[in-house]
Amino acid sequence: MEKSWKEAIKRVLKESSIPLHYTEISEQILSQGYYGTEGATPAATVNAQIASSIKHDGAKSPFIRVGKGIFALKNSPIAETSPVDIPKQAKSEALNESDIESSESIIHSFGMYWQRDLIVWRNGPKIYGKQQATSKPVDFGKQKGIYILYDHHTVVYVGRSIDRPLGKRLFEHTVDRLGSRWNRFSWFGLLDVTQEGNLQEIALNTSLAALVATLEALLIESLEPPQNRKRGDDFSAIEYIQAVDPELKEREIQNMLRSIEQKMRGAS
Known part of the structure; x- marks a missing residue:
């Protein structure tokens, strides 16, 4: 298991042959056991981690945005050859945090x-x-x-x-x-x-x-x-x-216990 969200994100992107949406990155992290969390919104956490790195680390950030909510590792072959339209500013400068995923959708x-x-x-x-x-x-x-x-x-x-x-x-x-x-x-x-x-x-x-x-x-x-x-x-x-x-799970357990108890009484 990786020591941080950032390391887990880097691992998933390194193993992927294509750029990934932050929801896909979070799914891979949890399903592969690369990092554990008790939070309710792991996808939002991944998005925030990438946004923070791009905003605060600047040119040293390992991440690059290649589409709306879609990311790759900077200087990786897929970042250079991806069919996703790469914004010019993503190649040359850090993005503002609001640029990472700024949807106006009213459905959350x-x-x-x-x-x-x-x-x-x-x-x-x-x-x-x-x-x-x-x-x-x-x-x-x-x-x-x-x-x-x-x-x-x-x-x-x-x-x-x-x-x-x-x-x-x-x-x-x-x-x-x-x-x-x-x-x-x-x-x-x-x-x-x-x-x-x-x-x-x-x-x-x-x-x-x-x-x-x-x-x-x-x-x-x-x-x-x-x-x-x-x-x-x-x-x-x-x-x-x-x-x-x-x-419902508790009810199933109770019903199972009652069934076992009835069978034991019948057997005796």
Whole structure:
């Protein structure tokens, strides 16, 4: 295991044959065991580490930006031959921290095709997700934004959670007329996730072009049209994978223990 995030990032980029987005770098670091963390936002940490190095180390930084959120090791063959359009200033001078990943997207996190039966439903349920499998889980029950209900992969309803948070809105759909008509859901959140795993509101600073790009990206993500090969411009939201509610795991353990106990009584 490497001694720091920076060393782990360098190792991943050195082993890669192509430049990588900071989310891919964080995934490789954790999956390969190059560095450990208890934080909820490892991708954001990787991005901040690279940004800090480029800003403060200047020409001594080992990293170079070769695209929006995409990086390589400076002076490496892939940095020189990459098909990604390399900004002129990236070759000659340090970038400002805001240049590293400055998206105007109003969507900061999202989850796709999460399973209804992995949640303990109550008024104000906990809806857990992780940035990567080994990341700290985040409760998105109080997230705000847009959600989609599916019958498997068929869209049956599109809604918004603003005055009432995501968890409460989804709970309402377990007992209303849609209760028996959906088993999966996707969500797109306006609230940002802190390193500690909390949700926070941030000031919106969005241009018309960025708003249109976000709407395009939402449609591409939710509809998955076969002719679209990318999410859309300026969509830097982090996708979270669903995590099982610990209460469900505890219930499974208790049910297993009761089953074993009943079998032992029957055998005696």
